[in-house]
Amino acid sequence: MRNLFKTIGASTFACLSMMVSAQDITGSWQTIDDKTGATKGIVEIKKESNGTYSGVIVHITPHIGYQPKEFCINCPAPYTNKPILGMKAITDLKAINNYEYENGKILDPNIGRIYKLKVKMSQNGTKLNVRGYYGFSTIGRNQTWIRINPTQLPQSN
Secondary structure (H helix, E strand, O other), X not given: OHHHHHHHHHHHHHHHHHHHHOOOOOEEEEEEOOOOOOEEEEEEEEEOOOOOEEEEEEEEOOEOOEOOOOEOOOOOOOOOOOEOOOOEEEEEEEEOOOOEEEEEEEEEOOOOEEEEEEEEEXXXXXXXXXXXXXXXXXXXXXXXXXXXOXXXXXXXX
């Protein structure tokens, strides 16, 4: 009988722990370039009052061979000639279940193209598989983004 109570207690604790650790995609994400594997910046994803998710570019990471643009020059309105830093690059993303999000849009400010967006979060909540596509979801690009803690955010000068 004692073992039964221990088993029930352990199972209950495990279930509660999983519920507590369940996350959505809100937070800070380190973007990784799908072509070079280099870090490009940080996007802060938030849940909007209408239940959709949006993402703002909060940091741009320069590195050897990559000089980031300051303004969104070839972008369509309302992004044309706006600063990339602080730009809302993800809009209208909707949760499908605990790990999948669809029907959003994502802007690539380096080339000025808006893609349809699908996102799948890893079960442990540390990675996002970001799929930007146009037309059919088979025509597009994938990136893996890594969740970062607020303490890892670069300091503003």
